[in-house]
Amino acid sequence: MSSPERYSALKGVQDILPPDISLWQRAESLAREVFSRYGFQEIRTPIIEPTALFTRSIGETTDIVEKEMYTFPDKAGRSITLRPEGTASVVRAYVQHHLSGLPSPRKFFYAGPMFRYERPQQGRFRQFHQIGVEAFGVASPVLDAEVLSMLKVFLAALGLRELRFEVNSIGCENCRPSYRKALQDFFSGVREDLCPDCQRRYEYNPLRILDCKVERCIELRRGAPHVSDFLCEECKSHFEKVLAALGLLRIPYVINHEMVRGLDYYTRTTFEVTSEHLGAQKAVAAGGRYDRLVEEFGGPPTPGIGFAIGMERLTALLSEKEGVVEVFPDVYIAPLGEKAAAEGLLIAERLRAKGLWTESGYEGSSLRSQLRRADKLACRHVIIVGDDELSSGKVKWKDLKTGSQGEVEIPKVEEFLSSFRTDVG
Numbered sequence: 001m002s003s004p005e006r007y008s009a010l011k012g013v014q015d016i017l018p019p020d021i022s023l024w025q026r027a028e029s030l031a032r033e034v035f036s037r038y039g040f041q042e043i044r045t046p047i048i049e050p051t052a053l054f055t056r057s058i059g060e061t062t063d064i065v066e067k068e069m070y071t072f073p074d075k076a077g078r079s080i081t082l083r084p085e086g087t088a089s090v091v092r093a094y095v096q097h098h099l100s101g102l103p104s105p106r107k108f109f110y111a112g113p114m115f116r117y118e119r120p121q122q123g124r125f126r127q128f129h130q131i132g133v134e135a136f137g138v139a140s141p142v143l144d145a146e147v148l149s150m151l152k153v154f155l156a157a158l159g160l161r162e163l164r165f166e167v168n169s170i171g172c173e174n175c176r177p178s179y180r181k182a183l184q185d186f187f188s189g190v191r192e193d194l195c196p197d198c199q200r201r202y203e204y205n206p207l208r209i210l211d212c213k214v215e216r217c218i219e220l221r222r223g224a225p226h227v228s229d230f231l232c233e234e235c236k237s238h239f240e241k242v243l244a245a246l247g248l249l250r251i252p253y254v255i256n257h258e259m260v261r262g263l264d265y266y267t268r269t270t271f272e273v274t275s276e277h278l279g280a281q282k283a284v285a286a287g288g289r290y291d292r293l294v295e296e297f298g299g300p301p302t303p304g305i306g307f308a309i310g311m312e313r314l315t316a317l318l319s320e321k322e323g324v325v326e327v328f329p330d331v332y333i334a335p336l337g338e339k340a341a342a343e344g345l346l347i348a349e350r351l352r353a354k355g356l357w358t359e360s361g362y363e364g365s366s367l368r369s370q371l372r373r374a375d376k377l378a379c380r381h382v383i384i385v386g387d388d389e390l391s392s393g394k395v396k397w398k399d400l401k402t403g404s405q406g407e408v409e410i411p412k413v414e415e416f417l418s419s420f421r422t423d424v425g
Ligand code: HAM
Pocket: 084, 085, 086, 087, 116, 118, 123, 124, 125, 126, 127, 128, 129, 130, 132, 133, 134, 262, 263, 283, 284, 285, 286, 287, 288, 289, 305, 306, 307, 308, 309, 310, 311, 312, 313
């Protein structure tokens, strides 16, 4: 046999281990609960998609498409991409399965890994996870406010309240051209000083210059015109109604005129939820409207809106706030001898059927080493099954928290231990 190799996970991807996983599970189950109260149903789409799906929707000149996609030819030479986000896939599924025939809005949520080849750093990974939602078929600004409210309710239910809700409107295909032109006019004198990417963006998509992370471009865009001054009447009125509804729902917001978002499919409302506790990557969730995307994918004209929460950033906030909540076994069965091991096995299965987390020692270990293991696992109770106990039809119990002990008849073990269930851990 050749000598063993030791492998490590790839750069920018991570294992999520216990006990940290408990934060993920809590957030995921709460998301399911809260989102379903608003009528969102789960959808699971593939992790691989045709590359064109993303280039078309996210946009050729975005950082994601230009630099960050995991794209490769499959064995038949088709260009495949590991999904960098969820919206494009959900829109594809919506069109592919003709989901538009059903009553509006159709509302979906999803949870899973996304892939972007970014420079790994705090809060930025190459495989990361999102929980996202998408709602189709309703253009009303009330839906924008309702979706934002749902996000706030979810975050508040997790105990996260010190968050900033930043909102903006980036207009529609009617008003965007005049804003584009205004940006081109603004940057025309400094075009050569922009980074090479932005020099290209100047031509094809000047809004993207506002999203560039290069220091020089950030400086050069100071004083750039605000999109709000270029909105058409319909977009202006839509945005005003969104803000009024946010006021009604008592969602404190700030308008961020510079927020254009890193994806091209947005129209009108865009938003980000940020936290000062996250370092440079402040956005824990982000989203917006995409009223043209379904049509661009060959579906009927259908407005859409959604958001995605970054799970790594969300769980970082949770762990900073309250730390990881560890759970411990309820009971440890310590059998002494072969016959006792058989009885212990039966007792353990009965306790598990009652919902108790039951660990067990195996024959051959001394009582001392079994008690040590029970202690290490932080079990609340130990049940000692020995030959003497078996002949009397009873087992010994020991409460490792209080130190008290006694005996209980074998058929009554579940009943006895279940009474401690609520204060375990
Ligand atoms: P996004 O702003 O690209 O939007 O990503 C949403 C969130 O995912 C970010 O705010 C951040 O928390 C997290 N995230 C993004 N990239 C990374 C990364 N490399 N490492 C860790 N976390 C990351 C979207 O993806 C849109 N699909 C959201 C949406 C849904 N818009 C409408 N519907």
